[in-house]
Amino acid sequence: MNAPERQICKGxxxxxCTEQALAAALAVFWTKGYxxxxxxxxxxxxxxxxxxxxxxxxxxxxxxxxALDLYExxxxxxxxxxxxxxxxxxxxxxxxxxxxESLTGGAQPRGCLRVISSMTCGSEATSVQKDLHARRxxxxxxxxxxxxxxxxxGDLPADTDVEGITNYLxxxxxxxxxxxxxxxxxxxxxxxxxxSMAFWPGR
Numbered sequence: 001m002n003a004p005e006r007q008i009c010k011g012x013x014x015x016x017c018t019e020q021a022l023a024a025a026l027a028v029f030w031t032k033g034y035x036x037x038x039x040x041x042x043x044x045x046x047x048x049x050x051x052x053x054x055x056x057x058x059x060x061x062x063x064x065x066x067a068l069d070l071y072e073x074x075x076x077x078x079x080x081x082x083x084x085x086x087x088x089x090x091x092x093x094x095x096x097x098x099x100x101e102s103l104t105g106g107a108q109p110r111g112c113l114r115v116i117s118s119m120t121c122g123s124e125a126t127s128v129q130k131d132l133h134a135r136r137x138x139x140x141x142x143x144x145x146x147x148x149x150x151x152x153x154g155d156l157p158a159d160t161d162v163e164g165i166t167n168y169l170x171x172x173x174x175x176x177x178x179x180x181x182x183x184x185x186x187x188x189x190x191x192x193x194x195x196s197m198a199f200w201p202g203r
Contacts, residue, residue: 016048018056018057021047022070024045024046024047025045025067028045029064029068030113034064035125037064042060061127065131068113068114068135078097079095079098081098082094083142087150087155088146089197089200091143091146092197092200095169096169096173096176099112099173099177100186100190100193103189104180104189112174112177114135140166140167144162147166169196172196176192179192
């Protein structure tokens, strides 16, 4: 939490905590997706008026980006932890289990905010789609680079298609999110993780 936010939460000039309001907005976006979340849904959940929303966060699109930043900091921290694992198998398993924990933990919405929002964004939300695509592309590039290192180190077989295995892993992660959002049980999702790791080529 940076200093300006700390000052806002403790007192004037605003009469609400921006961090709490942003967390409430995140819950709405996470549950409904970007387009299905109306300004009424958001202001009611955040406990503020529309003018206050605009003054503190900008428009709905800017609010979504701030909520997405919060989501990535708090809910996707396991991605950075996974990339630091010493083996490609460790990377893959930490990613899958981190996603599993996020998807099944507590009373938070199920599914991945990135996936839910990208699947429900129509033509009127082109800029949001582009932002989501750029964020996914950045994550994919980091994972490809980590797998290239694993291949160079001999941790993956010399004939490994690094881009292909990365896309496979990302497809499993997206599938977990979609299944979780559709009501799959933690046991069913755990079985997906176990089966996926059984086919991993690394040590």
